[in-house]
Amino acid sequence: xxxxxxxxxxxxRELDSFSDYLRIPSISAQNSGINETxxxxxxxxxxxxxxxxxxxxxxxxxxxxxxxxxxxxKTVLFYxxxxxxxxEPLDEWKTPPFEPTLVAGKLVARGVxxxxxxxMSRLTLIKYFKENGGLPxxxxxxxxxxxxxxxxxxxxxVHAHASQLAADVCIWEGGGRNESEQFQITCGLKGIxxxxxxxxxxxxxxxxxxxxxxxxxxxxxxxxxxxxxxxxGRIKVAGFYDDVMPLTEDTKKAIKDIKFDAKRVTQEFxxxxxxxxxxxxxxxxxxxxxxxxxLSSGYEGDGTKTVVPRRAVAKLDCRLVPNQEPxxxxxxxxxxxxxxxxxxxxxxxxxxxxxxxxxxxxxxxxLNVAVAKEVYGASNYVVVPNMPGGGPAKQFVDELAVPIVxxxxxxxxxxxxxxxxxxxxxxxxxxxxxxxxxxxAYQAE
Numbered sequence: 001x002x003x004x005x006x007x008x009x010x011x012x013r014e015l016d017s018f019s020d021y022l023r024i025p026s027i028s029a030q031n032s033g034i035n036e037t038x039x040x041x042x043x044x045x046x047x048x049x050x051x052x053x054x055x056x057x058x059x060x061x062x063x064x065x066x067x068x069x070x071x072x073x074k075t076v077l078f079y080x081x082x083x084x085x086x087x088e089p090l091d092e093w094k095t096p097p098f099e100p101t102l103v104a105g106k107l108v109a110r111g112v113x114x115x116x117x118x119x120m121s122r123l124t125l126i127k128y129f130k131e132n133g134g135l136p137x138x139x140x141x142x143x144x145x146x147x148x149x150x151x152x153x154x155x156x157x158v159h160a161h162a163s164q165l166a167a168d169v170c171i172w173e174g175g176g177r178n179e180s181e182q183f184q185i186t187c188g189l190k191g192i193x194x195x196x197x198x199x200x201x202x203x204x205x206x207x208x209x210x211x212x213x214x215x216x217x218x219x220x221x222x223x224x225x226x227x228x229x230x231x232x233g234r235i236k237v238a239g240f241y242d243d244v245m246p247l248t249e250d251t252k253k254a255i256k257d258i259k260f261d262a263k264r265v266t267q268e269f270x271x272x273x274x275x276x277x278x279x280x281x282x283x284x285x286x287x288x289x290x291x292x293x294x295l296s297s298g299y300e301g302d303g304t305k306t307v308v309p310r311r312a313v314a315k316l317d318c319r320l321v322p323n324q325e326p327x328x329x330x331x332x333x334x335x336x337x338x339x340x341x342x343x344x345x346x347x348x349x350x351x352x353x354x355x356x357x358x359x360x361x362x363x364x365x366x367l368n369v370a371v372a373k374e375v376y377g378a379s380n381y382v383v384v385p386n387m388p389g390g391g392p393a394k395q396f397v398d399e400l401a402v403p404i405v406x407x408x409x410x411x412x413x414x415x416x417x418x419x420x421x422x423x424x425x426x427x428x429x430x431x432x433x434x435x436x437x438x439x440x441a442y443q444a445e
Contacts (some may be wrong), residue, residue: 060153061145070135077167081147084111150351176410188357188386191320326352
């Protein structure tokens with residue numbers, strides 16, 4: 001059995017061994033640093049004794065597959081992604097985004113939370129086991145490079161390489177401590193439908209004096225958006241909630257166990273308005289959303305330019321719960337706009353991912369709970385039915401028939417996608433020790 005303190009010290013000591021990973025600006029949205037990152041992953045996994053392949057056959061950015069043999073017949077599959085969000089706005093970073101920097105017990109860098117730091121923790125653990133008796137179980141890794149673009153090719157890769165990816169269980173990226181410092185064992189993901197709405201009202205922008213008779217694309221779009229949601233936050237789209245399934249009793253109980261610290265969340269994000277729900281914990285798990293991500297129309301530069309905009313665009317997403325189909329939801333929204341008198345507002349579907357939940361009574365979930373009690377304490381963990389974010393996990397469930405659990409190194413203030421993204425070194429050490437004990441416990445089952 002591993003010595004937890006020894007492994008924690010090892011994790012801190014070896015942090016620099018993998019920090020070059022954070023220095024590569026692997027920004028998929030800008031097609032930056034992709035080849036350099038793939039080369040780093042190949043070299044690093046090979047140095048740890050893994051068999052490594054780079055897959056290109058299904059299009060998109062390369063997918064890295066790595067496999068290591070352990071001391072049992074059991075196999076754990078890990079999912080990670082090597083791409084990160086753009087670092088902008090750069091003026092809000094207190095340290096260079098692609099130069100990992102220690103600040104008051106925190107490691108700051110773009111991607112350190114989402115999701116490079118978690119792969120670093122897993123690589124550290126492999127190195128530890130290699131030096132201390134060998135891996136308890138077989139390990140496989142699939143590391144993609146388009147997660148921040150919605151993982152458009154992952155389904156095809158999982159389908160095409162299902163035999164190579166075969167495993168007994170799957171551990172996903174993403175996880176850690178919540179606002180109340182509970183370690184989260186997360187068993188699912190929300191789905192997502194991402195789309196644009198566009199309206200055009202004229203051949204060109206007009207002088208604003210003509211607003212006395214000419215329609216305005218910006219107003220037209222705002223009115224269309226307003227017709228889709230009421231003041232209480234309920235989505236006014238016919239059929240939007242029809243496929244939402246009732247919560248099981250186990251799921252209801254798990255939600256009640258989540259300690260949502262409203263005051264801390266408000267302070268952490270600097271929220272200036274009250275919550276839009278009376279039950280944030282339940283909403284995070286099982287409320288579908290319709291969110292305006294951005295609006296663009298007319299003149300947006302400095303100074304004054306008085307025009308009637310000819311075109312307006314809004315970017316939106318829906319976070320969906322199990323059994324809601326992304327493409328169907330987008331079509332329902334388009335049909336509702338037509339019913340509301342906005343047939344000229346066109347929906348352009350971008351991407352979608354389906355939601356899923358692992359059975360909370362699955363033996364692997366229960367094993368995670370047992371190890372969490374050992375590492376974090378009997379009352380300092382929580383089982384989360386699904387996280388509020390999305391990911392391409394449903395295809396893994398459908399193709400590989402594996403239970404999926406999300407565990408990781410984050411904390412509530414990690415700031416994924418935001419300036420000054422960070423992790424706490426203490427969480428990095430604890431989570432590495434937790435994963436080590438989990439793999440040992442899984443071998444012993």
